[in-house]
Amino acid sequence: MILNHKIKASEVQLTGVDGEDLGIMPTSEALAMAKRLKVDLVCTSMMSSPPPCRLMSAGAAKQEAGQERKKNQPSKIKEIRLTPRIEEHDYETKKQQAERILKTGDSVQLVVKISGKEGAAAKAILEELLRDLKPLGRPNSGIHVSGKQADVQVIPT
Incomplete structure (x- = not known):
């Protein structure tokens, strides 16, 4: 999970706070939108071009990532x-x-x-x-x- 200014791609595929698709836009514009909405720009994967990013709070992103990890672990x-x-x-x-x-x-x-x-x-x-x-x-x-x-x-x- 990569946050805000650590995203090095020139363009990102952006998803809004409510899950709506905002399309492809320059990273600088996406960062400005995140700042205006008082949320973080979270990159979910750097494997595709442009990388998919979401507008959400960093705490929610970490919690979501932890839940995904828990689901993927075999039961003990x-x-x-x-x-x-x-x-x-x-x-x-x-x-x-x-x-x-x-x-x-x-x-x-x-x-x-x-x-x-x-x-x-x-x-x-x-x-x-x-x-x-x-x-x-x-x-x-x-x-x-x-x-x-x-x-x-x-x-x-």
């Missing part, structure tokens, strides 16, 4: 570990963590550590968590119970 998988003998308060805390992660657009891997014959209890806890998280996410696959753990991945809806 974050793991939350539980135990089969979890208490109610701890369960609520883990549920809130999972909700917060799903709201940011990342996936959650819920893992319950098993020792002995706790497989059924672990599966019950995961089923309860899936019911509680249903408004924010859905399971990517079924609950896997194997050896020392039971797990399920929840992806945001």
